[in-house]
């Protein structure tokens with residue numbers, strides 16, 4: 637079998653196009669412009685790239701974009717004060733603090749200081765609780781992007797066996813909640829799961845979010861299954877730098893029915909869903925109907 641490649645780059649471009657249409661309608665009909673503030677502390681090279689990309693795409697869809705770049709040794713109190721200012725700013729509907737934060741900062745405290753209504757990452761404890769109890773929330777961008785691609789590929793997901801390998805707060809846990817919300821039978825597996833291979837072999841949908849380069853090989857995959865690869869690992873092979881996922885692409889693609897590549901799969905959907913979440917937050921803040929198909 638040769639898997640269908642799920643093109644996340646093209647899908648993300650379509651989502652951004654839909655967001656842009658909504659943004660222009662909001663301006664024409666309501667005189668409102670959604671605004672997103674991104675906060676970067678320190679100079680992690682990958683984070684720098686993601687933040688730059690977020691700013692550029694925010695402007696491209698017609699939103700108001702604000703970037704705050706703070707020094708690596710920024711005091712926690714100063715970061716909290718900035719977030720308080722953004723919470724109170726009516727032009728800002730979404731606030732994102734780029735992760736990881738430098739080690740001296742308490743990420744949980746920082747994230748939980750964001751107004752939950754502006755928490756476009758969906759990481760605030762209120763949004764985590766709302767999602768976990770099936771209530772309307774802000775949904776974390778990467779799992780939301782994965783769900784959109786799965787719904788697009790399969791239509792109805794109900795009754796499918798989904799295995800999520802990885803239990804992070806950012807991807808694994810919310811991904812499992814979203815799949816459960818779509819009536820999948822969900823297993824969360826991780827590095828300590830006994831006979832991980834056998835567990836994965838039972839999956840109709842296999843989400844690899846374990847953070848280990850090419851750990852999921854073709855023999856973990858049920859023939860015809862859909863593999864969603866969330867991993868972004870920078871490795872060196874044959875003296876060349878390469879970006880690979882948590883799934884070994886060639887061997888998995890030989891068995892799977894469909895697979896997301898790295899790069900060009902889940903990654904681009906993360907930023908597209910951030911823009912969708914900012915639009916959703918803006919509509920909610922103004923008591924307007926939420927855009928259809930851009931949130932759960």
Ligand SMILES: Nc1nc2c(c(=O)[nH]1)N[C@@H](CN(C=O)c1ccc(C(=O)N[C@@H](CCC(=O)O)C(=O)O)cc1)CN2
Nearest residue numbers: 686733734735736757777778899900901903904906907
């Ligand atoms: N506050 C947050 N921090 C982080 C998040 C997040 O959702 N919120 N996710 C990741 C990083 N991330 C966005 O912030 C992100 C990762 C990857 C991509 C992407 O488009 N990847 C490309 C490859 C790009 C490359 O060469 O590195 C791809 O997969 O095709 C976008 C956003 C951690 N931090």
